Amino acid sequence: MTRDHHQRVIWTIGGGKGGSGKSFITTNIGICLSKLGARVILIDADLGGANLHTFLGILPPGPSLSDFIKKRVSHLKDVLIHTGVPNLQLLTGAQDLLNAADAKSAQKRKLLRSIKSLESDYILVDLGGGNALSVLDFFLMSDGGILVVTPEPTSIENTYRFLKSAFYRRLRQAVSSFSAKSLIDEAMDRKNEAGIRTPYELLREVRRINEEDALKMVEEAATFHPNLILNQVRSKKDIEIGFSIRSACQKYFGIQLHYLGYIVYDQDVGNSIRKRRPLVLENYRSKAAQCVSEIASRLANSHRMPSGN
Amino acid sequence: MKRIEEQTHYEILEVSPDADLKEIQRAYDHARETFHADSLAIYSLFSEEEMRKIQAAIEEAYRVLMDEALRKSYNQSHSHLIERSSREKQAEKSVKSSEIKSSLSFTDLSIEVGEITYRGRSLKQIRERLGIDLKAISAETKINIKTLELIEEEDLEHLPAMVYLKGFLKAYARALNLDAQKLIDGYFQLFKEKGKK
Structure with a gap:
């Protein structure tokens, strides 16, 4: 591996709802990657409750991102926390910026640039279950967005809602005319007056007013490849839901979802969280840990492929 | 981004234009399970009307592609559409099969009886x-x-x-x-x- 030449890869973990396992997955994938010899930084940006430190079994952190934003420290790397796991560092407090109503997109882009300049091979951002615009932006600005879903209607419904918001946000950024942008805004509202219910209907309406923007939308759909992890899987039938979700997204959004893998339901997960010891360190042989490590190695391989995100 | 009505039979079933009958059968089983009224994966996404449209498209695609003569004449009348999607699908397909293989490799799970069983x-x-x-x-x-x-x-x-x-x-x-x-x-x-x- 030639560290000097390859770029840092940023993965954002978001969508779904609280309790689907995003923080657990972020922490344990991070550890797996660090065990493969890569330098990894975890970023806690969960608006609902930032507690990656608890998953790692370390005390509530002292320095945080706000120390950097408020210029109490001059380098972002000065607020990184050592986790006790070799090669693995933690950055907390990103949720404050995402939460701030006045956070300008320029400010967020600047933060992303500072994050990208950190000395690391992989950066994993736990976005939590939120749906706020700044969360969507972060999800879209990364090299790869990862959705975590459990095989339950509530989780699937929330994931589709998040995916739709993120997709429309991406389309909105791509089109240039004001009329297309406002049409997309309108389509975000389920009961919109234009009667736009699906992405295709949106595309049809945009095509009516601006052919060029419609083409841009088609291009965006073709290059949008979010990733999916199915968590708390209990049967083979559950595993297949991942493939079905992919087919459903293809039919509904016209996008190609990438099914990264699944994690089986495993009592050892709950035990490890209660002990505040990451599963892949505490019980590497458990089924869930094996699933996580398989996903981590797939992530490690994916960005080397030319077709990867 | 194509509406259901605009998708070729191959796109409806997510198979490549040179898929053999086994692959089509498998894809059809998968599509039927996915776009079934009780399927979890479509929850909250499609209206009843859209579901009927998709289901009808799946049945029609299966009917045509499983019949040698029908498939041949379909391929001829839709050659311009099939040609174009052929290359894209090919890339997807190779990803897909390796994905299925590796992600189903090691877990030995208990089985719930599915909607479709064979006898x-x-x-x-x-x-x-x-x-x-x-x-x-x-x-x-x-x-x-x-x-x-x-x-x-x-x-x-x-x-x-x-x-x-x-x-x-x-x-x-x-x-x-x-x-x-x-x-x-x-x-x-x-x-x-x-x-x-």
Whole structure:
């Protein structure tokens, strides 16, 4: 591996709802990657409750991102926390910026640039279950967005809602005319007056007013490849839901979802969280840990492929 | 980004234009399970009307693609559309099969009985639709024809006990590229029903 030449890869973990396992997955994938010899930084940006430190079994952190934003420290790397796991560092407090109503997109882009300049091979951002615009932006600005879903209607419904918001946000950024942008805004509202219910209907309406923007939308759909992890899987039938979700997204959004893998339901997960010891360190042989490590190695391989995100 | 009405039969079933009958059968089973009214994966996404449209498109695609003559004339009349999507799909397909393989590799999970299970008779139907001779299955699986016939006829009295039968069922299902577990589940049900009598 030639560290000097390859770029840092940023993965954002978001969508779904609280309790689907995003923080657990972020922490344990991070550890797996660090065990493969890569330098990894975890970023806690969960608006609902930032507690990656608890998953790692370390005390509530002292320095945080706000120390950097408020210029109490001059380098972002000065607020990184050592986790006790070799090669693995933690950055907390990103949720404050995402939460701030006045956070300008320029400010967020600047933060992303500072994050990208950190000395690391992989950066994993736990976005939590939120749906706020700044969360969507972060999800879209990364090299790869990862959705975590459990095989339950509530989780699937929330994931589709998040995916739709993120997709429309991406389309909105791509089109240039004001009329297309406002049409997309309108389509975000389920009961919109234009009667736009699906992405295709949106595309049809945009095509009516601006052919060029419609083409841009088609291009965006073709290059949008979010990733999916199915968590708390209990049967083979559950595993297949991942493939079905992919087919459903293809039919509904016209996008190609990438099914990264699944994690089986495993009592050892709950035990490890209660002990505040990451599963892949505490019980590497458990089924869930094996699933996580398989996903981590797939992530490690994916960005080397030319077709990867 | 294409509406259902604009997608080719191949796109509807998510198969490449050169997919063989086994692949089409498998894709059809997957599509039917995905776009079933009780399917979890479509929850909150589609309206009833959209679902009916998709289901009809899936059935139509299956009907045409499984019939050699119909498929041929469809390919001719839609050649401009199929040509273009052919290359894109090819790339996707190679990703897809490796994905399925590696992600289903190591876990040995307990099984819930799915919506669709196969039994002997449905196996026979699928085999005949695929135009595969029982001899070919026998050669591939190294199971003698008599046993394969018993499996298709669901002749439980002359078939070996489930413990031994399982291996045969697995091999046969694999030869047709079907989910072996669904056949085993179907046979388990058969044994259960018979036990009740």
